[in-house]
Amino acid sequence: MNTAAATQAGDLPASEDHNNCRALGQILDRIGDKWTIMVVGVLSRGPLRFNQMMREIGGVSHRMLTLTLRSLERDGLVSRTAYATIPPKVEYALTDAGRSLIEPLRVLSDWAIDNRPVIEKARADFDNR
Amino acid sequence: MNTAAATQAGDLPASEDHNNCRALGQILDRIGDKWTIMVVGVLSRGPLRFNQMMREIGGVSHRMLTLTLRSLERDGLVSRTAYATIPPKVEYALTDAGRSLIEPLRVLSDWAIDNRPVIEKARADFDNR
DNA sequence: CAGTATCCAGTCGGATACTG
DNA sequence: CAGTATCCGACTGGATACTG
Numbered sequence: 001m002n003t004a005a006a007t008q009a010g011d012l013p014a015s016e017d018h019n020n021c022r023a024l025g026q027i028l029d030r031i032g033d034k035w036t037i038m039v040v041g042v043l044s045r046g047p048l049r050f051n052q053m054m055r056e057i058g059g060v061s062h063r064m065l066t067l068t069l070r071s072l073e074r075d076g077l078v079s080r081t082a083y084a085t086i087p088p089k090v091e092y093a094l095t096d097a098g099r100s101l102i103e104p105l106r107v108l109s110d111w112a113i114d115n116r117p118v119i120e121k122a123r124a125d126f127d128n129r
Numbered sequence: 130m131n132t133a134a135a136t137q138a139g140d141l142p143a144s145e146d147h148n149n150c151r152a153l154g155q156i157l158d159r160i161g162d163k164w165t166i167m168v169v170g171v172l173s174r175g176p177l178r179f180n181q182m183m184r185e186i187g188g189v190s191h192r193m194l195t196l197t198l199r200s201l202e203r204d205g206l207v208s209r210t211a212y213a214t215i216p217p218k219v220e221y222a223l224t225d226a227g228r229s230l231i232e233p234l235r236v237l238s239d240w241a242i243d244n245r246p247v248i249e250k251a252r253a254d255f256d257n258r
Numbered sequence: 259c260a261g262t263a264t265c266c267a268g269t270c271g272g273a274t275a276c277t278g
Numbered sequence: 279c280a281g282t283a284t285c286c287g288a289c290t291g292g293a294t295a296c297t298g
Contacts, residue, residue, distance in 0.1 A: 259298105260297100261297080264293105264294085264295085264296100265292105265294085265295105266291100267292090268291090269288100270289075271286100271287095272285105272287090273287105274285085275282105275283085275284085275285105277281080277283100278281085278282105
C-alpha cells in the first residue's frame with residue numbers, strides 16, 4: 001500500500017496511529033501464528049536442534065516446525081547452523097534481532113498473566129446470558 | 130490442561146517459561162487475528178459507532194467487524210452501548226482492561242517500527258539465494 | 259444503522275511417505 | 279537426524295442478502 005504517500009506531509013495524529021497499527025499488524029501476522037512464539041520462547045533459553053525443539057514445544061508437527069523456522073530465519077530472527085556430520089546436525093538459535101523481541105513479548109506475556117482471571121470472569125459472565 | 134499440577138511444586142525455571150508461553154499463546158490467539166488490534170487501535174482514540182469504525186479501519190467486512198467486536202466484548206475488553214433510537218445507535222468503547230492492553234501493544238509496535246528495516250533487509254538477503 | 263444467516267473460495271495445518 | 283512433497287479435512291473470512 002502507499003504508506004510513503006500517506007506519511008508524506010499532512011500526517012495528522014490519527015494517521016500516525018494508523019501507521020503504528022499497520023506496523024503492528026504486520027508483525028502480528030508474523031508472530032501471531034500458532035507456533036512462532038513457542039519457538040522464540042524455547043530458543044530464548046539457548047540454541048536447540050530440530051528434534052529437541054519439537055519435543056520441547058510439544059504438539060507441533062514436523063512440517064509446521066520447519067515452516068516456522070524457515071520463516072523466522074528469513075526474517076533474520078533465528079539463525080540456522082548445519083553441521084555436515086552423519087547423521088546431520090542442525091542448530092537453531094536466536095539472532096540479536098530475535099533476542100530483542102523477547103522483552104516486548106515478555107511485556108505482553110505479563111499482561112496476559114495479569115489479565116487472564118479478569119478475562120475469564122468476563123467470558124463466563126458473558127456466556128451466562 | 131493441568132497447569133495447576135504443573136506449577137505445584139518442582140517448578141523448574143523451564144516450566145515457568147513454558148507457562149508464560151502458554152499464556153502468551155492464548156492471548157495471541159485472541160489479538161493476533163486480522164482485525165482485533167485495528168479495533169483496539171481506533172478505539173484507543175475514543176468511542177466509536179459501528180459504521181464509523183468500519184470506515185476508519187478500512188477493508189474490514191461487516192461480518193468480521195461484528196465478530197471481532199463480539200469477541201472483544203465477551204472478553205471484557207470492549208463495552209457495547211446500544212441506544213434504542215431510530216435508527217439504532219450503538220457505541221463501542223474500550224473498557225479499563227481494554228485500555229490496559231494499549232501499553233503492551235505500543236511496546237510491541239515500537240519494536241515493529243524499530244525492526245522493520247532490519248527484517249526487510251534480512252528478507253531481501255534471504256530471497257536473493 | 260446495526261446485526262444475522264448463508265454460501266463458498268482460499269488458506270492453514272496435520273498426517274503421511276519419501277529423500278539425503 | 280533434518281528436510282521436502284503430497285494429500286486432504288477444517289477453519290477463516292469475504293460477499294451477499296435479509297431482519298429489526
